[in-house]
Amino acid sequence: xxxxxxxxxxxxxxxxxxxxxxxxxxxxxxxxxxxxxxxxxxxxxxxxxxxxxxxxxxxxxxxxxxxxxxxxxxxxxxxxxxxxxxxxxxxxxxxxxxxxxxxxxxxxxxxxxxxxxxxxxxxxxxxxxxxxxxxxxxxxxxxxxxxxxxxxxxxxxxxxxxx
Numbered sequence: 001x002x003x004x005x006x007x008x009x010x011x012x013x014x015x016x017x018x019x020x021x022x023x024x025x026x027x028x029x030x031x032x033x034x035x036x037x038x039x040x041x042x043x044x045x046x047x048x049x050x051x052x053x054x055x056x057x058x059x060x061x062x063x064x065x066x067x068x069x070x071x072x073x074x075x076x077x078x079x080x081x082x083x084x085x086x087x088x089x090x091x092x093x094x095x096x097x098x099x100x101x102x103x104x105x106x107x108x109x110x111x112x113x114x115x116x117x118x119x120x121x122x123x124x125x126x127x128x129x130x131x132x133x134x135x136x137x138x139x140x141x142x143x144x145x146x147x148x149x150x151x152x153x154x155x156x157x158x159x160x161x162x163x
Contacts, residue, residue, distance in 0.1 A: 015048030032121035036085035078143030089123035
């Protein structure tokens with residue numbers, strides 16, 4: 001199996017695993033999500049979807065490149081969402097009607113899968129630690145790893161084209 005295929009499958013696995021961990025944290029351990037948490041779940045799902053879609057479409061260079069840049073943009077938006085949650089939203093008593101709420105509502109995610117995408121806590125209430133680190137830092141680390149992986153995929157494609 002090609003390295004790029006393995007990386008794309010890895011991205012999909014990380015995205016689905018992050019969503020599963022969030023679901024387990026919520027429904028088994030009572031860690032209720034805020035709108036920014038829900039948005040990050042959606043971004044992990046979108047990253048997994050883009051990675052899976054890029055597998056059969058990788059034979060078309062233009063489509064592959066567009067999907068790779070889309071994946072990179074999603075991962076970077078996840079980094080931004082995790083940072084915003086930690087540095088801004090967690091310090092506010094309410095995070096209703098924020099950009100995160102608007103995005104999740106626009107895609108009707110809370111209607112499509114309420115158990116995964118319904119925000120049930122404020123950002124201040126959702127600020128919890130896992131192994132001594134804020135939960136959003138774990139998310140931030142995964143998004144940064146995925147962004148680096150997309151950069152690697154883009155770089156490999158560029159190197160392939162040059163040779």
